[in-house]
Amino acid sequence: MKFIIKQNKLLKILKKTNLILVKNINSPILENVLIKLKKKKILLISSNSETELITKTYVKHEFSPGETTVSGKKLFNICRSFKKNVNILIYTKKNFMIIKIKKIKFKLSTLSSLEYPKFSSLKKYSKYIIKQKYFKKIIQNSYFCMAKNDARYYLNGLFVIFKENFIQSVATDGYKMAISKVFFKNKNFINNSVIISKTGILELLKLLNENEEKINILINNYNLRIYTKKIIFTTKLIDGNFPNYKNLIIKYPEIKIEINLKILKRTLNRIFILSDTSFYGAKFFIKKNIMKISSQNEEYETAKEKILIKQNNNNVVKFNLNIKYFLNILQNIISENIYLSLNKNVSIIQIQEKNDMSNIYMIMPLIF
Numbered sequence: 001m002k003f004i005i006k007q008n009k010l011l012k013i014l015k016k017t018n019l020i021l022v023k024n025i026n027s028p029i030l031e032n033v034l035i036k037l038k039k040k041k042i043l044l045i046s047s048n049s050e051t052e053l054i055t056k057t058y059v060k061h062e063f064s065p066g067e068t069t070v071s072g073k074k075l076f077n078i079c080r081s082f083k084k085n086v087n088i089l090i091y092t093k094k095n096f097m098i099i100k101i102k103k104i105k106f107k108l109s110t111l112s113s114l115e116y117p118k119f120s121s122l123k124k125y126s127k128y129i130i131k132q133k134y135f136k137k138i139i140q141n142s143y144f145c146m147a148k149n150d151a152r153y154y155l156n157g158l159f160v161i162f163k164e165n166f167i168q169s170v171a172t173d174g175y176k177m178a179i180s181k182v183f184f185k186n187k188n189f190i191n192n193s194v195i196i197s198k199t200g201i202l203e204l205l206k207l208l209n210e211n212e213e214k215i216n217i218l219i220n221n222y223n224l225r226i227y228t229k230k231i232i233f234t235t236k237l238i239d240g241n242f243p244n245y246k247n248l249i250i251k252y253p254e255i256k257i258e259i260n261l262k263i264l265k266r267t268l269n270r271i272f273i274l275s276d277t278s279f280y281g282a283k284f285f286i287k288k289n290i291m292k293i294s295s296q297n298e299e300y301e302t303a304k305e306k307i308l309i310k311q312n313n314n315n316v317v318k319f320n321l322n323i324k325y326f327l328n329i330l331q332n333i334i335s336e337n338i339y340l341s342l343n344k345n346v347s348i349i350q351i352q353e354k355n356d357m358s359n360i361y362m363i364m365p366l367i368f
Contacts, residue, residue, distance in 0.1 A: 002090070003063060003091070004059060004088065006060060006086075006087060007085070007101075009058075009059075010057070013057050014079060017044045017053055017072060018033075018076050019046075019203060021033070021046050030117070032110075033072035035068055035070065037066055039065070045118070047116070050199045051199055052234040053232070053234075055230060056230070068110045069110060069113055071109075074108055092110065096108060096110060122225055125219055126190045126218070128162055129186070130184065131184075131212055132214070132228065134182040135208060136209070137210070138167060140205065141178060141180035142178035144171075145171040145361075146198050148198075150173065153238060154240030154241065155173060156197070156198050159171065159194075161192075162190070163189060165189075168181040168182075170245050172245065174364075175325060175364050177245060177362040179361075180358065194237050195240060204233065223235065223237060253341035255311065255342050257339065257341075258311075258337055258338070258354065259310075260307075261336060261337060268327055268330070271295045271303045272323045273303060274295050274297050275297060278298075280325075281320055281323070282322075282323045283318070283320050284320065286311065286315070291306065291309045293305055315344065317346065319346045319365045320366040321363055329351055333353055335356060336354070338353055338354060339352045349363045
């Protein structure tokens with residue numbers, strides 16, 4: 001393998017493939033990128049056993065095709081130390097890759113491309129074509145509610161539902177939940193639902209853009225693959241049954257409260273200062289158009305504050321919440337005002353934006 005490529009072209013695709021690479025003592029080859037060259041097209045492939053990313057570009061000159069694997073981190077660091085418009089000569093010699101830039105020469109060790117783990121081609125798949133901004137939106141609006149290393153493995157990912165006129169995501173860790181939905185017209189959609197691994201979701205957040213470009217999504221029983229103009233991304237799916245979240249949604253709340261988002265966030269941040277460090281609990285007391293929020297820490301220090309609200313009736317309501325979870329949800333809301341919906345038994349607190357009801361957030365109350 002031997003070719004010449006512009007520094008900025010190689011650096012651009014290396015930056016993306018390196019997002020997937022991780023330190024792996026058991027399988028050092030996963031710290032490498034697989035480089036394939038043929039007919040002036042160069043493919044860079046990276047994998048971490050759960051996800052795979054393929055990027056492509058074209059070289060300036062190709063002298064001989066071939067493929068090998070080399071440390072993605074070392075190659076990236078070498079390339080970024082030079083100017084953007086410089087030409088880089090790269091070729092393989094025995095078990096090494098030689099990188100020449102003007103009079104400077106680097107020699108990196110390589111591993112056989114035959115040993116590199118690759119995702120197989122998808123067979124018997126369902127195909128969806130949507131704007132990538134829609135797919136990124138539902139991920140952004142819900143991923144932060146995914147569980148972390150929960151024994152209920154199906155919670156350690158994002159549940160995505162594909163329907164004829166919308167796509168929806170659901171994430172929960174058992175204490176908080178996020179549901180996000182985007183509507184669009186697509187007559188050829190096949191109803192489907194999958195659980196995408198947390199690793200895959202976090203990588204997609206880095207790779208997807210908020211633009212009008214359409215992406216191809218391919219799904220079979222084991223993997224989800226996304227094609228854009230510049231990348232091919234594959235991630236494993238979690239096999240399991242996601243819990244029935246629909247029964248938790250409050251469609252006709254007995255109590256509905258409207259609150260200014262900025263005022264609520266400022267208040268909660270102050271109350272948080274003196275909350276306990278074990279479960280970050282706060283007490284909420286609502287009467288007429290006043291909400292009282294208070295906290296107490298292990299040293300019996302307290303914080304109390306009142307804010308004005310709008311309530312659909314004059315119910316007196318009491319409940320306790322984890323402030324950290326509450327703030328976590330509020331950070332992802334941009335509406336000026338929000339609604340809190342609940343029933344008199346306060347089994348769950350539902351949060352929605354006043355100007356966008358397509359996103360639903362829920363928190364389980366605390367008992368203390």
